[in-house]
Amino acid sequence: MITLSFFTDLFTESFMQRAFLAGIMLGVLAPLIGSIVIIRRLSFIADTLGHFSLVGISLSLFLSYSLGNEIFADKPLFLGIFFSVVGGLLIEIFRRYYKSYKEISMPIVMSLGTAVSAMFFSLSKKTGSLYNYLFGSILTVTDYYIVVIAVTMVVVILLYLLFFRQIISVSFEEGNAKFLGINLNFFQLVFIIVLSVVVSILLEAAGVLLISSMMIIPVAAAMKVGWSFRSTTIISILFSELSVFLGLWGAYSFNIPSGATIVSVNILILIIIAFAKRARLAAAKKRSKQDALPDSRQSL
Amino acid sequence: MLIDINNLTFAYGHKVVLHDLSLTIKPGDFVVVSGKNGSGKSTLVKCLLGINAVSNGVIFFNHEDINYFKKWTEIGYVPQKFDDFNYEFPITVSEILSVSKLHKTPEALKLKLLDDMGILENMNDSINSLSGGQIQRVFVVRAMLNHPRLLILDEPTASIDRKNVEYFRKTVNRLHAEGVTIILISHEQSLDELDYTHELHLDPNLEHTYKARPVQPPTEDIA
Numbered sequence: 124m125i126t127l128s129f130f131t132d133l134f135t136e137s138f139m140q141r142a143f144l145a146g147i148m149l150g151v152l153a154p155l156i157g158s159i160v161i162i163r164r165l166s167f168i169a170d171t172l173g174h175f176s177l178v179g180i181s182l183s184l185f186l187s188y189s190l191g192n193e194i195f196a197d198k199p200l201f202l203g204i205f206f207s208v209v210g211g212l213l214i215e216i217f218r219r220y221y222k223s224y225k226e227i228s229m230p231i232v233m234s235l236g237t238a239v240s241a242m243f244f245s246l247s248k249k250t251g252s253l254y255n256y257l258f259g260s261i262l263t264v265t266d267y268y269i270v271v272i273a274v275t276m277v278v279v280i281l282l283y284l285l286f287f288r289q290i291i292s293v294s295f296e297e298g299n300a301k302f303l304g305i306n307l308n309f310f311q312l313v314f315i316i317v318l319s320v321v322v323s324i325l326l327e328a329a330g331v332l333l334i335s336s337m338m339i340i341p342v343a344a345a346m347k348v349g350w351s352f353r354s355t356t357i358i359s360i361l362f363s364e365l366s367v368f369l370g371l372w373g374a375y376s377f378n379i380p381s382g383a384t385i386v387s388v389n390i391l392i393l394i395i396i397a398f399a400k401r402a403r404l405a406a407a408k409k410r411s412k413q414d415a416l417p418d419s420r421q422s423l
Numbered sequence: 424m425l426i427d428i429n430n431l432t433f434a435y436g437h438k439v440v441l442h443d444l445s446l447t448i449k450p451g452d453f454v455v456v457s458g459k460n461g462s463g464k465s466t467l468v469k470c471l472l473g474i475n476a477v478s479n480g481v482i483f484f485n486h487e488d489i490n491y492f493k494k495w496t497e498i499g500y501v502p503q504k505f506d507d508f509n510y511e512f513p514i515t516v517s518e519i520l521s522v523s524k525l526h527k528t529p530e531a532l533k534l535k536l537l538d539d540m541g542i543l544e545n546m547n548d549s550i551n552s553l554s555g556g557q558i559q560r561v562f563v564v565r566a567m568l569n570h571p572r573l574l575i576l577d578e579p580t581a582s583i584d585r586k587n588v589e590y591f592r593k594t595v596n597r598l599h600a601e602g603v604t605i606i607l608i609s610h611e612q613s614l615d616e617l618d619y620t621h622e623l624h625l626d627p628n629l630e631h632t633y634k635a636r637p638v639q640p641p642t643e644d645i646a
């Protein structure tokens with residue numbers, strides 16, 4: 124049942140406040156990076172990186188529960204970020220290796236990540252926590268996680284503002300980079316590293332299987348209503364925030380993984396936009412037909 | 424910009440497109456490259472820009488081998504096709520121009536160039552709502568906005584209608600008068616209204632001619 128205690132808890136329970144804060148920040152980060160992922164046609168990279176960052180998570184569990192090393196015990200995100208970046212670099216290496224079949228790099232890195240994570244999860248005998256990492260559990264995030272997201276958000280937004288011109292022009296047209304004095308390889312490298320970090324941060328909220336949806340679907344919906352790059356970005360952030368908020372509510376009310384609820388709302392928005400757009404187009408067509416009617420009579 | 428092409432031969436696989444081409448373009452020259460479709464005009468331009476890797480022959484920009492050339496920002500390039508550009512994501516003409524400019528160009532210059540090209544009213548339109556000819560003009564403006572020392576235009580008027588071609592010619596002639604080196608590819612006949620100084624003619628039989636424009640009586644009235 125959709126419960127209204129969601130709202131009272133939002134103001135009183137610290138776990139809810141953490142979830143809310145994390146959600147708000149991720150709601151900005153995900154579409155901001157997602158739009159560039161879409162323009163550069165890198166959607167599969169986000170998925171692949173998610174799977175690879177799971178290696179870091181499972182390794183943290185393995186280290187602490189099988190070997191008794193406590194450093195990463197309740198902070199699996201650090202190794203998660205590290206491995207996501209490693210995954211990103213591996214993809215880049217394979218992309219440069221298979222120049223005309225760049226997407227081969229994805230299944231290779233993805234399967235490697237999945238296989239290794241499965242091993243560490245089993246060895247650590249913590250397969251139960253796998254569920255949270257697959258589908259997301261924003262309601263259980265801890266303080267250190269909030270700090271990591273906040274730092275990432277500040278860095279990403281700074282990079283975005285400082286290099287907006289370069290990011291957008293290279294994303295829309297790689298070939299033009301040279302004439303703007305931009306080093307394409309370096310740009311790609313930095314972008315992959317930033318993407319890797321953002322993906323592993325989204326892991327906690329969205330889960331491995333739904334990370335890319337959280338980045339991409341709000342942008343996909345916004346693209347259909349935006350009239351400029353700026354408006355599309357703003358609309359995608361609004362959609363994203365709406366889905367995080369409603370998703371959080373759903374996760375709280377039904378005790379469902381947050382990734383599932385957030386992405387379901389995202390998809391719902393996408394469907395509504397698609398139908399609204401079709402209805403508008405149909406109405407416009409009808410109107411122009413009616414307008415044209417007297418003219419066609421005259422010409423008879 | 425001084426351009427030296429020495430014994431350039433280029434082939435796609437076994438298909439030779441340019442054979443033993445040598446010529447010098449001096450700063451301020453306005454070179455028209457003519458020739459039938461498939462004669463290698465775009466190929467030559469791509470060699471000059473390092474998009475096609477040249478293995479036979481050497482090209483120098485200001486005495487520097489283009490393999491080591493760094494100042495690509497001094498070059499404005501309008502390709503024949505814009506397949507490389509992502510059209511589906513919404514972005515306005517104005518946004519494209521603002522992200523792809525190198526210097527703080529005065530807003531007035533941007534507006535003037537857009538007006539000269541007849542697309543001022545499209546400034547806030549999304550690029551994916553424009554026609555092919557309008558898109559081409561947006562990229563012409565983009566190339567000019569960065570004050571290039573060398574401007575390379577690959578069939579820029581191919582999909583532009585008659586009236587706007589006039590604007591285009593005036594703008595190119597003005598840049599030439601300002602000292603910009605220009606390489607303009609065209610397979611049209613009507614070059615008369617361009618103030619070009621040299622013509623390079625490419626031939627599908629791998630022949631080519633490079634000559635200065637015959638001196639013409641001045642067209643303006645001398646008052």
Ligand SMILES: Nc1ncnc2c1ncn2[C@@H]1O[C@H](COP(=O)(O)OP(=O)(O)O)[C@@H](O)[C@H]1O
Nearest residue numbers: 435438440458459460461462463464465466467
């Ligand atoms: N990327 C390519 N790969 C193979 N052949 C090409 C390629 N680009 C052009 N060609 C061929 O090279 C010849 C010259 O093409 P191009 O330089 O585009 O001619 P133009 O610009 O004068 O019309 C044509 O026969 C064309 O089919």
Ligand SMILES: [Mg+2]
Nearest residue numbers: 464465466503
């Ligand atoms: Mg051509």
